[in-house]
Amino acid sequence: MSFANRVRHRRDGIRMPPPARLVIGLALLTLTGSLLLMLPGISAARPLQINEAVFTAVSALTVTGLTVIAPSRDLTVFGQIVLLVLIQVGGVGFMVLVVLVYRLIGRQMSLGDRLALRDSLGLLSLTEIVVLTRRVLQFVLLTELIGAALLWLHWRAVLPLSEWDVARYALFHAVSAFCNAGFDLFTGLPQFPHGLPNDGITLTIFAVLIVIGGLGIPVVADLIRWPRSRTLSLHTRLTLFIVLWLNVTGALAMFAAETWTAGTLRDTPIGQRLGLSLFQVISARTAGFTGISDLAALSPGAHLTLIGLMFVGSAPASMGGGITTGTVLAMLISTWGYVRGFPEARALGRTIGQETIRRAGAVLTISLVVVITATYLIVVAHSDMTFLEALFEVVSAFATCGLSLGITGHLTLPGQVVIMLVMFWGRLGALTVVAALAVPRRQTRVAYPDAQILIG
Numbered sequence: 001m002s003f004a005n006r007v008r009h010r011r012d013g014i015r016m017p018p019p020a021r022l023v024i025g026l027a028l029l030t031l032t033g034s035l036l037l038m039l040p041g042i043s044a045a046r047p048l049q050i051n052e053a054v055f056t057a058v059s060a061l062t063v064t065g066l067t068v069i070a071p072s073r074d075l076t077v078f079g080q081i082v083l084l085v086l087i088q089v090g091g092v093g094f095m096v097l098v099v100l101v102y103r104l105i106g107r108q109m110s111l112g113d114r115l116a117l118r119d120s121l122g123l124l125s126l127t128e129i130v131v132l133t134r135r136v137l138q139f140v141l142l143t144e145l146i147g148a149a150l151l152w153l154h155w156r157a158v159l160p161l162s163e164w165d166v167a168r169y170a171l172f173h174a175v176s177a178f179c180n181a182g183f184d185l186f187t188g189l190p191q192f193p194h195g196l197p198n199d200g201i202t203l204t205i206f207a208v209l210i211v212i213g214g215l216g217i218p219v220v221a222d223l224i225r226w227p228r229s230r231t232l233s234l235h236t237r238l239t240l241f242i243v244l245w246l247n248v249t250g251a252l253a254m255f256a257a258e259t260w261t262a263g264t265l266r267d268t269p270i271g272q273r274l275g276l277s278l279f280q281v282i283s284a285r286t287a288g289f290t291g292i293s294d295l296a297a298l299s300p301g302a303h304l305t306l307i308g309l310m311f312v313g314s315a316p317a318s319m320g321g322g323i324t325t326g327t328v329l330a331m332l333i334s335t336w337g338y339v340r341g342f343p344e345a346r347a348l349g350r351t352i353g354q355e356t357i358r359r360a361g362a363v364l365t366i367s368l369v370v371v372i373t374a375t376y377l378i379v380v381a382h383s384d385m386t387f388l389e390a391l392f393e394v395v396s397a398f399a400t401c402g403l404s405l406g407i408t409g410h411l412t413l414p415g416q417v418v419i420m421l422v423m424f425w426g427r428l429g430a431l432t433v434v435a436a437l438a439v440p441r442r443q444t445r446v447a448y449p450d451a452q453i454l455i456g
Contacts, residue, residue, distance in 0.1 A: 022428060026061065030424075033057030033086045042079035051416055056083070058420045061090035062427035063319055065182020065288035065402020066393075066419065068409050073188040077168070080185065084172050090427070091179025091213070091319045092140060135224055136217050140178070147174035147209045154201050160191055177209035180319040182288025182402030194293040203279045203291055210287040211247075214314035215239065234350050235326070239315045242325045250281035250309050257301025264297035284309040286320025288402020296405045300388075307392060310399040311371070321400035321426040323367045330360035363429075371398055374422045381414045382407075397422040 036042070037053040048056070052068055059066050060083055069075070071083055151170035159166060169185055176183045186192040196202070212220070222236040232240075254277040258265040265273045279291040284306045292298065298306075313322010330345070334357045337345040345352035371394055378390040389405045396403045397419045411419060 026424065026428060029061050029089065030054070030057050033061055033082075036082050036086075037079070041076060042082060044074055044076050044079070048074070051413055055416050055420055057086060058423050059402070060086035060181065060183065062321070062400050062423040063087060063090045063179045063181040063286075064321075064397060064400040064423045064426075065176075066397060066404060066408050066423070067183065068411065068416065070188030071183055072185040080168075080172065083183065084175055087179050087181045087183060088175055091175075091181065092137065136221055139220060139224060143209070143212060144171075144174050144178050147178060147205060150205050151202070154205070155197075158199070159197070173206070174209060177206045177287065177289065178213040178319065180210055180213050180287045180314065180400070182283075184289065196289055196291070198276065198279075198291045198293075200275060203275065206287075206289060207279050207282045210282055210285075210289075211243070213319040214286060215243065216315035216318035218317055219315060234348055238329050238347065239325055242329055243315065246285065246309065246312065246325070247278065247282055250284070250305055251278040253305045254281055254302045257299045257305060261299040261301060263299035263302055264292060264294055280306070281309055284401060284403060285312065286310070286314045286318075286322060286399050286401045288396070290403065295403060303388060303392065306403065307395050310395045310401045310403065311367075313399045313401075321398065321429075323363055327360045327363045330357055331364060334360070367398065370422065370425055371395060374398070374418050377418045378411075378415055381412055381418070382410075393419065394422055398426040400426045 034050075034054045034057040037048055037056055038050070040047075042048065048069065055066075055068050056071075058064075071080055075083060148167075148171040151174055152167055155161070155170060156163065156166045159169075161169065172183075172185055175181075184196050186197070187195040196206075215223075216239065218233075219236045219239050222233050226232060251274065255274055257263060258273065258277065265276060268276065276291050279289075283289045283291065295306075311322055312328055313324055314320030316324045316326040318324075329347075330352060333347045333352055334345040344354070345357055371391075374394045374397075375387075375391050378394060379385060379387060382390070385407060389407050392403070392405050393407055393411075395401075400423060408419075
């Protein structure tokens with residue numbers, strides 16, 4: 001073996017595994033975003049403190065929306081543009097940008113790069129991964145532009161803003177909604193005391209963008225191919241079903257909770273109450289926009305509904321977070337198969353692999369541990385905070401949602417660090433982080449005898 005080949009072999013042997021590269025890549029993006037937010041001309045009144053810049057960068061790159069500042073008041077127009085770029089990068093995924101750079105400089109992607117991109121997008125196959133990524137990027141940009149155009153056409157007639165500001169607001173919020181980011185430029189401005197406009201047209205446009213962005217890249221790619229193939233994968237069919245089921249049942253649960261108790265929507269007309277309930281449920285599944293100005297005034301039943309929906313989150317490989325609908329589907333299918341006495345998990349004439357069920361169980365278990373631990377740390381660090389406020393904030397961060405009961409700005413520095421770590425974890429996914437830190441699995445030929453443990 002020549003010297004060059006030996007060097008290449010050694011370099012390949014110590015190549016960093018894809019999960020670790022995703023973790024380090026997001027960390028480097030966070031550092032870059034934090035430095036950008038501390039540049040002159042970014043802040044409106046005073047320079048952002050280090051913790052404010054880092055927290056905002058993490059929230060934008062993880063497309064969460066929790067913030068310790070008011071972007072409308074504390075950032076200049078240039079600062080808001082930087083924030084928009086960070087949201088777009090975090091939503092589409094930095095590994096997709098790697099593909100674009102590689103294509104621009106004419107370099108072919110290595111197998112390791114393709115594996116990292118596959119893990120980032122949650123894909124099952126490496127075939128035509130660059131072509132698929134290009135098509136999805138085109139779809140993302142087209143959808144955001146259409147959403148911005150619709151918002152511009154509507155807002156220019158109803159908002160007290162200049163023509164330039166209406167166009168800027170429309171583009172910012174279209175990107176923020178599609179990326180499920182939750183940042184808005186209305187909260188904090190005196191002319192918008194209730195924050196985001198909650199008229200029917202605005203909320204409908206936002207809801208459509210949020211749903212599309214939360215379906216996941218594999219589903220979007222499958223839908224793009226549908227006019228030619230006329231077939232949808234099992235993953236796409238199940239995802240569309242559970243998204244519809246979660247939104248409808250969640251809206252009915254929230255409507256019932258606000259109707260039968262002294263909730264903030266109790267005196268709202270029934271039609272508007274249903275519309276606001278549906279929008280808030282859609283937004284709770286990782287978008288983070290508030291159609292209801294005071295979430296803290298909602299009934300306990302509505303709070304529990306939102307916490308449950310945030311914990312589930314959006315579809316795998318989407319703009320959102322949470323344990324994902326895929327994990328919920330796998331656990332439900334496995335449970336149903338066990339109750340029916342099937343030897344394996346089955347759905348729509350297909351068998352779900354045992355490895356998939358094990359991954360779903362691992363994601364659920366790890367996620368519960370993360371949420372419980374982070375909630376404990378927040379409660380301990382903030383003696384004046386209620387358990388509901390802490391749990392709501394942690395689950396919102398874990399699901400990269402961005403909804404809050406109004407406590408984000410009152411977090412201490414340790415509390416901000418905990419929430420940032422949870423947002424970081426929620427964006428990458430539990431298995432990605434654990435796989436990045438875990439020791440590689442060893443191959444063994446040793447098999448141990450079966451044993452039983454009591455359950456239930």
